[in-house]
Amino acid sequence: MRLLTQDFVVSDPSSPNPPITAHLAYLLAQANREINRQLDERLRTEGVPVEQWRILKVLSDGNGRSMGDLAEAALLNHPTLTKTIDRMVSDSLVYRISDPNDRRKVLIFSSDRGKALSRRLNSLALSQEAHIVDSYGDKATMQLKRLLENLIESAG
């Protein structure tokens, strides 16, 4: 008799015990880890961690963002972002300006240097994306993105 994923429920109804690889949380962590590792490898040529790519990418439209907005968009929590921005300011990639409309806020802008770097990182990120589509398939990639968007929507 072939074992199916669902069968663990039947075999022990009092306390189901699926393998960790059956957990969505695990599969997401594993996939994220792997894709992130690949991306990091490419960005390494510019000496920039993935987090800074996200920050520069979010700022690449030329608009400033408050720390709060930027933290959410770049998927970092607040104190971590503060310290990452400190480093990026040291590297002249971004700068801070106090928001004139609400002086509690600080707006972050990408410098020219930051924008130039962002363009190079953009190429690297796109080439990785292309590589994924290549090996994983166009259809599957689009389908996966759609499902992830829905999950984020329903979970957020």
Place this chain on the structure above:
Amino acid sequence: MRLLTQDFVVSDPSSPNPPITAHLAYLLAQANREINRQLDERLRTEGVPVEQWRILKVLSDGNGRSMGDLAEAALLNHPTLTKTIDRMVSDSLVYRISDPNDRRKVLIFSSDRGKALSRRLNSLALSQEAHIVDSYGDKATMQLKRLLENLIESAG
């Protein structure tokens, strides 16, 4: 004219510039972050971080694992695992035994205390999984898992 995801290529062939939310790497990071946050919140009641749940879960079959195998299964890199295991040994959740067949290796086993904790964590993780299925849908969850497995397969 409706804008489609693919259109960014057409609008600027020399340097496509999709928003960061169109990148698979970003969507995976975002989804993982959110699901992880939810899981962490539940495991918090037992005072255990997600990483230790993964370790205990992997060890819950009673077999010992070498540090290398465990690192891969629990999605941690080597030195991080060493130090996490140090903490778990201090908490009497796991113990080390030098592998008699290959003395370069160290086998990690779950203690009784670790197994008991693992059972409680298992309930919490399953209830989270149930919650996801509840709001996101059974069909979509299974489909997403399948796609993630394929991605991991093709990327690994």
Place this chain on the structure above:
DNA sequence: GAAAAAACATTGAAATTTCAATATTTGAAG
């Protein structure tokens, strides 16, 4: 079977992240 290479795990220092607390500014309540 000795020497060299590979596999495995750990260590210490450095970098990063997180937690809890703090400071500042704005909005709300009376």
Place this chain on the structure above:
DNA sequence: CTTCAAATATTGAAATTTCAATGTTTTTTC
């Protein structure tokens, strides 16, 4: 208009993670 609560960002200390180097043991090579 003053006080209190909420929102925003930062800070310092502590915890964690990472990087490069090290020490064992096993495997390979000659």
